[in-house]
Amino acid sequence: MLAAAVSALGLAPLYGAAQELIQPIKPPAQINIGMVELGKKLYFDPRLSKSGFISCNSCHNLSMGGTDNIPTSIGDKWQQGPINAPTVLNSSLNLAQFWDGRAADLKAQAGGPIANPGEMGFTHTLAIGVLESIPAYVREFKQVFGKDKVDIDQVTLAIAEFEKTLVTPNSRFDQWLLGKSDALSPQELAGYKLFKESGCVACHNGPAVGGASFQKMGVVEPYKSTGGAEGRSAVTGKDVDRFMFKVPTLRNVEMTYPYFHDGAVNTLPEAVDVMGRLQLGKKFTADENAKVVAFLKTLTGDQPNFALPILPPSSDKTPRPTPFSK
Amino acid sequence: MLAAAVSALGLAPLYGAAQELIQPIKPPAQINIGMVELGKKLYFDPRLSKSGFISCNSCHNLSMGGTDNIPTSIGDKWQQGPINAPTVLNSSLNLAQFWDGRAADLKAQAGGPIANPGEMGFTHTLAIGVLESIPAYVREFKQVFGKDKVDIDQVTLAIAEFEKTLVTPNSRFDQWLLGKSDALSPQELAGYKLFKESGCVACHNGPAVGGASFQKMGVVEPYKSTGGAEGRSAVTGKDVDRFMFKVPTLRNVEMTYPYFHDGAVNTLPEAVDVMGRLQLGKKFTADENAKVVAFLKTLTGDQPNFALPILPPSSDKTPRPTPFSK
Structure with a gap:
């Protein structure tokens, strides 16, 4: 029982993708x-x-x-x-x-x-x-x-x-999950181990490494924001949902700065530090922080690859845009 | 001499591309x-x-x-x-x-x-x-x-x-210039004939069907604009250059609305009407206008065709944009 619980939290040693709480991104299926x-x-x-x-x-x-x-x-x-x-x-x-x-x-x-x-x-x-x-x-x-x-x-x-269609398969982390054991460096693997052992994976899991639940922003310490967003309570009307936000995906997180719902944090080291302290009560050392960041950068997958679309021109009857009118 | 002058103004009957004042767009050469x-x-x-x-x-x-x-x-x-x-x-x-x-x-x-x-x-x-x-x-x-x-x-x-690299070869008009005699409909060909015989081609010529000279906006009648632009005089400081503007290309003109340097005109029929009256002292009939517009729409060439570029992400040291600060 304990072993199962530990494994579910991702605290177990690396046994391979079958045991992981993060799954590879699949190419889109059933597309029209x-x-x-x-x-x-x-x-x-x-x-x-x-x-x-x-x-x-x-x-x-x-x-x-x-x-x-x-x-x-x-x-x-x-x-x-x-x-x-x-x-x-x-x-x-x-x-x-x-x-x-x-x-x-x-x-x-x-x-x-x-x-x-x-x-x-x-x-x-x-x-x-x-x-x-x-x-x-x-x-x-x-x-x-x-x-x-x-x-x-x-x-x-x-x-x-x-x-x-805008999924990003084939990140180095997914290559590793799928069996390419040298796809990650020892530092990146150590970062992934920390990511699991510290509890990050409890919320950031599944194929999107997030996006699967709402969680409170500011569990151990409150999150101080100048933005006024209060999260899910705006939808449910319930006080208990104040500051509950959808857990963001960490896929391509190297590209999706600045971070958090208010975009207040510019860099991954800072974001990892804030998350550790506020959500987990954990102060990552500089070395640990660097390892987690190195892991996060392995989550960048193949970016969308398509020709810039050419738009059909307006006709003589098309109502015109009004950028400067009220 | 007269024949040569007439031919130079594009007033001669259609003899084929060699005699035309508009040349096909060539693909870019010598590109790094x-x-x-x-x-x-x-x-x-x-x-x-x-x-x-x-x-x-x-x-x-x-x-x-x-x-x-x-x-x-x-x-x-x-x-x-x-x-x-x-x-x-x-x-x-x-x-x-x-x-x-x-x-x-x-x-x-x-x-x-x-x-x-x-x-x-x-x-x-x-x-x-x-x-x-x-x-x-x-x-x-x-x-x-x-x-x-x-x-x-x-x-x-x-x-x-x-x-x-952003040239647009292979328009139907260029196909016609290059010998595909059925690339244009009789109406489009009639529009091209009008375009030449009315004098449009005196300024709108060359491979870009424009872009080769500065000309006064408002030759026969003044052009009334709420915009303050006075054209080339801002560069030369000469009063004689007031309201002299670069002749715009007519390539892809179906897509480049609204028209004129102040963007005051939304449609090709209106633009052709204004140009005829102000530049040439000619009032095109509805039928003539439609023919010239039909010709102009044959100038739409192959649009740029490339994959949307993926930009390298900023680093932790990158200065951040300041959209809302002074």
């Missing part, structure tokens, strides 16, 4: 490729914003780990967002979307920023009006969905289908 | 591919801006005809730019860069927006500091330029080398 190609265009299309300037890719930039690498995002008219943009990479593996989990899945998430006045600043109705004015889009929606009308369900389904 | 790959990353890297949010591709978006498709661009802190962003596509064919030609070539142009307070809002020194803090960039610069130090000359050379 026509829907993916349409969703890819929509993901890059700033005409889904009021300004004509902000697309999904603006804040979840696929050149930069699926994030914007700034503490909180820039929205319509340069509004400052309330929270750090989570990476879109491997987001299909999350138990829910947004830091507070208020969207059940990628499709439910995709409609949010378009209509958020502080983000893309548009409305679903106006976005559909734009798409329906563009003949090449109308044809592509009809080809994919078999209907004469474009609607927001199709838009968010297509974006979500594209996002399902 | 290592420099192109580096320049491609820099072109997409928003860390060359103060905010970490604006890259070359933000306003010269290669998904959208190398433009931002808004009248005047959005700069740092959502500042409204003074002029329409010209397309980067085929810009290597321009006699000079910017609407007023103030940059002699692509390299000279590339440094401008980075340090323009109303655009990317950064400085060359700060941009170099960011790049030098990123080990993968330092290695790539050394590989390409063979030097230990990164400098702004290397940055702008690499961006310019990438931009040289």
Whole structure:
């Protein structure tokens, strides 16, 4: 019993992937490729914003780990967002979307920023009006969905289908999990051992090394943030859910700085230090910290690899963006 | 003599490409591919801006005809730019860069927006500091330029080398020029004939169908603009150069709306109408207008086709963007 419990917490010595609490990322399965190609265009299309300037890719930039690498995002008219943009990479593996989990899945998430006045600043109705004015889009929606009308369900389904392809297999850590025993250096392996023995893996587990549960930010010590986000309580209305946030994935964490829901921490050594102290009551030594960071950097997988999409041009009837009007 | 003059103005019947004043776009030659790959990353890297949010591709978006498709661009802190962003596509064919030609070539142009307070809002020194803090960039610069130090000359050379690849050969019009006689419909051919006979080709000629001269905006009638740009006089200081602007390329013009230096006109029919009246003293009939527009749409060539670049992550030492500070 004790051995099983210890093993479940990842405290056992390394027996190989079958015993690990982290599993390799799998390539996406069951993908509708026509829907993916349409969703890819929509993901890059700033005409889904009021300004004509902000697309999904603006804040979840696929050149930069699926994030914007700034503490909180820039929205319509340069509004400052309330929270750090989570990476879109491997987001299909999350138990829910947004830091507070208020969207059940990628499709439910995709409609949010378009209509958020502080983000893309548009409305679903106006976005559909734009798409329906563009003949090449109308044809592509009809080809994919078999209907004469474009609607927001199709838009968010297509974006979500594209996002399902944004997984990052083949990290060095996954190569190791899959049996390439020399894929990790002794320092990186020592970091992984520390990651498990210190308890990090209790929350950061599964194929996404996170994304599978909500946990309190600030377990042993409170987390001091200038941001006002209170996490899951905004969804449930329950006081017990204050400061409960979705555990972020650690996949590609070297690329997804700055860290935490408020983006307050710029570097991995600092993030590991804060997490150790606040969540685990553990002060990592400089040597331990370096080892954990070395392990974390082995979680960078193959980044999305596709041709930059070319967007169909607006027609004479397309309503024009209004970046500078109220 | 008269025949030669008529032919030079493009008024002669269609004899084939040899007699035409528009030449096919050629694929880029003499390209340094290592420099192109580096320049491609820099072109997409928003860390060359103060905010970490604006890259070359933000306003010269290669998904959208190398433009931002808004009248005047959005700069740092959502500042409204003074002029329409010209397309980067085929810009290597321009006699000079910017609407007023103030940059002699692509390299000279590339440094401008980075340090323009109303655009990317950064400085060359700060941009170099960011790049030098990123080990993968330092290695790539050394590989390409063979030097230990990164400098702004290397940055702008690499961006310019990438931009040289952004030509758009193989438009239907070019296929026709190269001998595919059925590449154009009778309406499109009639539009081309009108384009020549009306005098459009006097300015819009050469492989870029423009970009080869400065001309006055408002020859027959003055052009009324709410924008304050006065064109080439800002460079030469000469009153005679007021409202002289670089003739824009018409390559991919279906994608590069809105039109004119102030982006005041949204559609090709309107742009053709204004140009006819103001530049040529000619009022195109609805039928003529439709023909010229049909011809213009045959100038859309093969768009850039490359994998979205993946940017090397910042290091712990990289200075962080400051999107919301002064």
